Amino acid sequence: MGAKLSDVERIKAASRHLRGTLLESLADPVSGAIAEDDTQLSKFHGTYQQDDRDLRSERKRQRLEPAYSFMIRARLPGGICSPEQWLNMDRVAAEQANGSIRLTTRQSFQLHGVIKSKLKAAIAGINRAMMDTIAACGDVNRNVMAPTVHTLTGLHREVQAHADAVSTHLKPATNAYYEIWLDGEKLPQENATGDIDVEPIYGRTYLPRKFKIGFVVPPQNDTDIFSQDLGFIAIVEGGDLAGYNVVVGGGMGMSHGEPETYPRLGDVIGFCGPDDVLAVAEAVVTTQRDFGDRTNRKHARLKYTIDDRSVEWFREQVIERSGVQLGSPRKFAFAGNGDVYGWQQDDAGKWHYTLFIENGRVSDRSDRPLLTGLRKIAQAHDGEFRLTPNQNLTISNVATEDKAKIEALLGEFKIANTLQATPLRLHSMACVAFPTCGLAMAESERYLPSLIDKLDAALAAAGLADDAITIRMTGCPNGCARPYIAEIGLVGKGPGTYNLYLGAGFAGDRLGALYRENIAEAEILAALEPLFAQYKSERQADERFGSFLIRSGVVREIDAGRNFHAKEQNA
């Protein structure tokens, strides 16, 4: 007899295509929470139940239930939205959430602090501007990422169209979302030929686990393509999109002390033409649907399915299911995995301004009214906004005659001066963590900025003030800011302590290795300061910090995810 299915499998199977008792939970006036099974189902609709962790122990002391509220995540392929959609999100944030907007590491919006009685209005409000939240979370394909490529309009449009098409193709087909949040007509939930017709791709129990897809256009690996379950690397030949190299099996999440869980970079399994994208994507998804582990959620991501059965086996499955003969991978090279900041002009003459938003938090501070400033820009702008894969924002498609107007607003609201931040800060990301994330073990978004102040001083002392080094922090090992592919990766271990990973590739193409475990700020600084000095004096021309640390033997090179925890000691 096989192992027992995980509890979430039972909940999905019994949910009548994601309905569960969500309507009853929302109507229950007694608790600020929803029923426990519904907390799993609500994710598929784009919302997570959370509680304020800053208040947890005080509420417990007062014998009150936790301060429940909900996080809402939008689905926004390639991070593109109109100024009207921005203004609408801003309005929902003010009226139903905590007044700030969070830009995520997957080019989407999150709102926090929505209490249960406002949840339906908030989700309906987001939909008012033709943006939805379905499949933003849950065991389905999540927000599809696409590169920003601001200089080449035609290429951007083509790649974005593929990302949109994949997003639509893999969107759950259930009517539950419309019934629950948008007062849609209640449709029959099963038809005569069985439930597979309701969800032609996913079936009744959806995928074994979350699933992520991204597109990228070299040389900028801004969507961190090797961290995606499925990635499409655009191959441009003679200025035209020839097709895509297909990458499978990336993922970041792991658990401390459980070496059978590990981050993994995807493998390139071949090349497909532009017209084959949907067939390949569906074949990858259905292979994972059929072979992914449904008994152990910590072993359920595609990366483990592939490592358990081999890349060659997986490639054959994709070819057989899609009918697409994958060709040999074409050549490509990446230069970095960050965003390109400031103004860029595209080949059609329009302008794009990428601004730095520290850890994606859009709120008003006394010295920088970012939320208000972006509201004013949205009111004045008739192009689009692009949320970047690094929690930043591009004001896109600005006509030359409108550039001065946007520049004046960027100046008036002190937004332009965010780009005066140091290269380290401009290459930083932190996940949300406390107070909302239920899985956080240490601070992240609220702490990284002050740690960077200190690291900047150390870099300046070493004569490295102008050097770009990537740094990412997460409050736990789940890896939401993709820390294992930052040259300095800090992963929360406990209150105030972190594991330090070093040696990752500047282009997101190599995993870092564990260098120090469970260390606090003073030890982080003490560990890095001598390495900065050594890097300054011993590096070769154009050698990146991560590569230097490997060449000089400070950390070993991680050649495969499954070797991430191998017992070799680093210096």
Ligand code: SRM
């Ligand atoms: Fe994440 C869970 C926030 C990108 C790997 N992630 C969570 C939750 C929902 C916590 C929870 O399950 O209760 C966090 C909500 C915090 C909060 O209060 O808002 C959370 N993840 C985020 C965001 C908002 C981080 C950010 O600062 O931007 C990102 C939202 C992206 C989006 O718009 O869809 C976010 N999460 C990621 C990424 C990066 C990516 O996808 O490129 C990863 C690593 C890549 C991957 O999936 O392997 C990631 N999140 C996880 C995991 C670990 C999954 C695993 O395979 O082990 C969890 C926990 C889980 O699924 O059990 C998690």
Ligand code: SF4
């Ligand atoms: Fe929460 Fe951990 Fe993700 Fe950070 S990495 S948002 S702490 S789940």
